[in-house]
Amino acid sequence: MVLIGGTIGSIYSGLVTPTEAAAVGCVLAIVIAVFWGEFSVAILWRALQTTVRVCGNILFIVYAAFLFSYAISYAGVGEQITQFLVNLKLSKLEFFIALFVLYTVLGCLVESLGMIVVTVPLLYPVLVRYGIDPIWFGVILVLFIEMGQISPPIGINLFVIQSIWTGKLSDVVAGTIPFHLIMFVLLGLLVIFPEIAMWLPSQVTAVP
Incomplete structure (x- = not known):
């Protein structure tokens, strides 16, 4: 505590x-x-050694994901997927579901910052056309990205956890189920009651 x-x-x-x-x-x-x-000094030294090993594993995974993300972005995969989604001309609910699928797939391939940089500039005009508040969408986007990062088969956070644990990857995937369920509930609440995401920004007064 x-x-x-x-x-x-x-x-x-x-x-x-x-x-x-x-x-x-x-x-x-x-x-x-x-x-x-x-x-003791010996305990501190062992803790430092463990820290270096764990951080080294995580940084290697993040670096590999960054290189993979760069390759995906350079090939224009994110832009093509997003443009395909835009051209479908879906209803607001269908658009929301398609966004969920898009970011779940991208979350297995691209790190979070890469997803935002690649997709948001292309999606923003569509959000305006659908009348979707950008602040509300920003909250939803974070949830989409985090769900993608823990989605099998290659969500990056799954491998980060696996690198610091002795169990199987299947156990890590099974352990994400409660978090997926909680995020699904939160997404539903944010869709039904958008005021949850908009209440705090609405309290901020404009500075003259």
């Missing part, structure tokens, strides 16, 4: 950035180990 409260609490209180919160978490972990657990 101390570790979670210190890291997450420091972010939401505005005291630190997420990157700085990582350092806060490291310091708190050492303090907790000293007072409530076991701590």
Whole structure:
């Protein structure tokens, strides 16, 4: 509770950035180990070695995904898929479902920033035509992307988790089911009650 409260609490209180919160978490972990657990130079050294191994695995996966994403973008796959979707001239509900399929597929092939850069400029005029609020769509887009990143067979986050765990990839995939269900419920709520995403922005007053 101390570790979670210190890291997450420091972010939401505005005291630190997420990157700085990582350092806060490291310091708190050492303090907790000293007072409530076991701590020694040997334990710290083993923890540092494990950290280097885990981070190395994750960075290698992210770098490989970046190269693959660059190749996909260079080949124009994202633009072609998006343009095909635009040319279908779907209803608003059909367009929403098609977007879900699009980002689920792209999430298995392209990292999140690449998806945003490739698709949003092409989709924005269509959003305006359908009368979709850009802020609401931004929230939906984040959910779409995160669902794509944990969707089998090659969602990048599946392999990141697999790299720091000793279990099978099938177990990792099975473990994503509750998160998919929660995100589906949240998507449904955001579609039925868009005020959930729009309430906070509506409270911000324009600065003269």
